[in-house]
Amino acid sequence: MINIFEVNETNKMVEQENLDVRTITIGISLLDCMDSDLKKLNDNIHKKITTVAKDLVKVGKEIERDYCIPIVNKRISVTPISIVGSSACKCPEDYVTIAHTLDRCAADLGINFIGGYSALVSKGMTKYDEYLIRSIPRALSETELVCSSVNVGSTKTGINMDAVRLMGEVIKETAEASKERDSLGCAKLVVFCNAPDDNPFMAGAFHGVTEADAVINVGVSGPGVVKTALEKVRGENFEVLCETIKKTAFKVTRVGQLVAKEASEKLHIPFGIIDLSLAPTPAIGDSVAGILEEIGLERAGAPGTTAALALLNDQVKKGGIMASSYVGGLSGAFIPVSEDQGMIDAVKDGALTLEKLEAMTCVCSVGLDMIAVPGKTKATTISGIIADEMAIGMINQKTTAVRLIPVIGKDVGDTVEFGGLLGYAPIMPVNEFSCDAFVNRKGRIPAPVHSFKN
């Protein structure tokens, strides 16, 4: 039987070390909502989402109550809207109406975010994909809870540089469209390479077309728990360090597995995956940078950071994989800047630069995340940064992403405040040498040689 020490350990993780379940995300297929009439399409979408997910918030609260574990977010991801809207939308403005419908669904259900205002264009763009992408600035500035993502490359297809170029412009336009709110729109927009179909985390969640009608994906978190565990093994060798991370990740993930199983039973929706993630928040003690410091770095960004992050990411996966029956999504350590107090401090102290962050994305779970850059940054420069990050994903057969916020009217030395889980960030300098001629080439970068495995 469980003993008092085990009970205390678990409760201490929740009460003092910020252990939580970051999100229960229901993925919902909207393929059966498709219609050539725009109004009918919007009605179908609203009806389907509010029917399938009607009990999500209630069930989330019940699980929180039963186990005394916070479930921070309840979210929904849907089939990429570029596909869903393709037979009804004749222009970008038509797509914006769908964004409003999604926003209304989220508000009606009381959920935190809805993702899937997305297009998958890793090899080429249909005109509908392009309509959706061009509608993103309006969609994200006119809605509150809608998140958008665009997959512009993969190991199998290469990188669609036309889409990369377009996304640089779209990010700038989104920043302009939401400049009254410190370009907040860009915090809800991600550009991906190798985007997973079952990611429960925002802003990049969408319900892939390879998925079932509805599915539950759960994202766990717990950087604070890992950091506290590592405090007890200061000065020990790498074997002890890695074992400690692995065991802690196992425990954290087990909670996610329990929550996913319960949610699946109560909502009568099949369980998809657990995303084994260390997702930081701006709260003190809930920082991935804090773990890197505990591993032995003065500040995140110091020499050794990439190696420390690599071992952290790998051990989290090794511990988590056995704890869950199905693992997927992004799974690993997130390194957003504005959402992690330790990262913010590292940037302020001059320890962490955009270039070092890029190196870290080679070994973390995602990519350049929640990084505020000067509002005057050129669209082509943003495209260049995206292209670099996509290349890392394509060559290393991993998911990479870019969520940059060019904050209009702000420059290096200023700080931007997004609020809530999105946190705040100092504006980081960007290399200002031009890449215009590179970005303005048309076409796509071919798939790498190691993608030909057939």
Added chain:
Amino acid sequence: MENKNRTVITVVGKDTVGIIAKICTYLANNHINILDISQTIVSGFFNMMMIVDLSVSDKPFDECQKELIQIGEEIGVDIKCQKEEIFEMMHRI
């Protein structure tokens, strides 16, 4: 995980006379059977854990949880009531 009705009650707070008595009286009055009980003092604080079985109780879990929290407030200790599964999941393979 044999029994879904097994619940863990934890009590943390300043030690005083009658904490266990008060909680046990409540449990007995509601037909809640105690399966295991252990107690220790952690840095001067009273710390108790009980594993109880709610299967024959007439009260549902959430009501017991609310009432126990209330009893905790009355005697000045923190009482927590959680389904046992979370601990089983985390500490048993």
